[in-house]
Amino acid sequence: MDEWVDSVCLQTNSVMPWIFVTLVTRSKQLKGASRDLERDCSTNQQITQQLSRLEAELQQFVKYNSELLESLRFYEKQFHQLLKENVIQKESYDKDVFLNSLNENEFNSIEKDAAIGVLVIACSRTSVKRNLDQLLRYRPSAKQFPIIVSQDCGHEPTTKIIQSYGNNLTLIQQPDLSDIPLKGKKKKFKGYYKIARHYGWALKQMFHDFHFDTIIVVEDDLDISPDFFEYFLALLPVLKADSTLWCVSAWNDNGKEWLIANDPELLYRTDFFPGLGWMMRKNLWSELETKWPDSFWDDWFRQPAQRKDRACIRPEVSRTKTFGKIGVSRGMFYDKHLKFFKLNDKFVQFTKKDLSYLLKDNYDLEFIKRVYGSVPCSLFDLIWNKLDHTDSVRITYNTMNEFKKMAKALGLMNDFKSGVPRAGYRGIVSFVFKGRRVYLAPPADWKAYNSSWS
Numbered sequence: 001m002d003e004w005v006d007s008v009c010l011q012t013n014s015v016m017p018w019i020f021v022t023l024v025t026r027s028k029q030l031k032g033a034s035r036d037l038e039r040d041c042s043t044n045q046q047i048t049q050q051l052s053r054l055e056a057e058l059q060q061f062v063k064y065n066s067e068l069l070e071s072l073r074f075y076e077k078q079f080h081q082l083l084k085e086n087v088i089q090k091e092s093y094d095k096d097v098f099l100n101s102l103n104e105n106e107f108n109s110i111e112k113d114a115a116i117g118v119l120v121i122a123c124s125r126t127s128v129k130r131n132l133d134q135l136l137r138y139r140p141s142a143k144q145f146p147i148i149v150s151q152d153c154g155h156e157p158t159t160k161i162i163q164s165y166g167n168n169l170t171l172i173q174q175p176d177l178s179d180i181p182l183k184g185k186k187k188k189f190k191g192y193y194k195i196a197r198h199y200g201w202a203l204k205q206m207f208h209d210f211h212f213d214t215i216i217v218v219e220d221d222l223d224i225s226p227d228f229f230e231y232f233l234a235l236l237p238v239l240k241a242d243s244t245l246w247c248v249s250a251w252n253d254n255g256k257e258w259l260i261a262n263d264p265e266l267l268y269r270t271d272f273f274p275g276l277g278w279m280m281r282k283n284l285w286s287e288l289e290t291k292w293p294d295s296f297w298d299d300w301f302r303q304p305a306q307r308k309d310r311a312c313i314r315p316e317v318s319r320t321k322t323f324g325k326i327g328v329s330r331g332m333f334y335d336k337h338l339k340f341f342k343l344n345d346k347f348v349q350f351t352k353k354d355l356s357y358l359l360k361d362n363y364d365l366e367f368i369k370r371v372y373g374s375v376p377c378s379l380f381d382l383i384w385n386k387l388d389h390t391d392s393v394r395i396t397y398n399t400m401n402e403f404k405k406m407a408k409a410l411g412l413m414n415d416f417k418s419g420v421p422r423a424g425y426r427g428i429v430s431f432v433f434k435g436r437r438v439y440l441a442p443p444a445d446w447k448a449y450n451s452s453w454s
Helices: 002-013 015-040 044-089 095-100 104-109 128-138 156-163 184-209 228-241 282-291 297-301 360-372 379-383 400-410
Strands: 117-122 147-151 170-173 214-219 222-224 245-249 267-270 278-281 311-315 320-322 393-396 429-433 436-441
Touching: 117 128, 117 184, 128 147, 128 156, 128 214, 128 222, 147 156, 147 184, 156 170, 184 214, 184 282, 184 297, 214 222, 214 228, 228 245, 228 278, 228 311, 267 360, 278 282, 360 436, 379 393, 379 400, 400 429, 400 436
Parallel strands: 117 147, 117 214, 147 170, 245 311, 393 436
Antiparallel strands: 214 278, 222 320, 245 278, 267 311, 429 436
């Protein structure tokens, strides 16, 4: 515990020299301006111009100081909060025991013999062949990643395609194909009710009938990256070690090619459940199965009662991409967003990397310091390239409408689910704009999501 406190102190104190140097530099600049005023102002016009310039600099100095002071107070609060959280979290998992008992190689190889079930949710798309071909091509081991295709709908052409793979996979079929009686406006959402029914049944089969401890869920309209299995295999120890995580997702909700860095190694924590290729464990299913919803299961997942302040891991560059334009959503987002997403095409050997930085205690302080230590700027200056540097920047939003307007202007998904923005972590959305890292962030004293934001 003492060593952890020392570490946090060192990280927090690293901000102080930067603040001090900045203040000294600004002070010297203002003193210089005063000397210039005494030396050069020989006419009333010159004096007026110099005073106006000095007044503008003083105003900027006051604003800059306020931001620095706000950041400093925020770091102090975070330090004490993390100290408190660390004591509480020791009861749910002991990070020191976990990390110190394993060297780097052991940490990354601990799950190499684990059997992780791959659940493919299928219905009436004969294009499921495209998804299955990729899963079989990229999986490193049939024993390690057994594929179970769960089919709903009773669509015979799709059934025949799945059966053509023989012993390379297992087909199970959702037995309840009965109609779901709905009235009024609910009738148009019947497809979502059937999907929720199918998901609930299929997840029960995976955890209770096949006895998997961990599964990866994909749908029949997803392309996958060459390192899809490597990605999930490497992150399973992190998911198991950190009780503040409840899933690992292959998807970045803002994964358009011009909104991401060309760095497939970048990984993040997110409070928004991304879905679209994701890994979960049996202990989570045991928690959720007794209250499984009748419809819109993914939005139900995102509600505070289910999420319980837990996060998921997501990549910068998505490891899945949907090719299914037509479905129950009738292509609502495909033409506007989804078809522009980038699918990773590089193989990253994640199992040879130390991913313990994604554990909450390691991640939060560094992420917060990076975000609120970045240069503040306005939306106008960012869009119109009025910045005279290439550093990362932070744009602050205070209300739901501010966020939505800014996100829309920047090409981001601008909706909320239970108050959480897509890809957000602690209210912060990280993305790239014209080659620059940008953080769309709430004020530094942010405390919690407002679930009424939608």
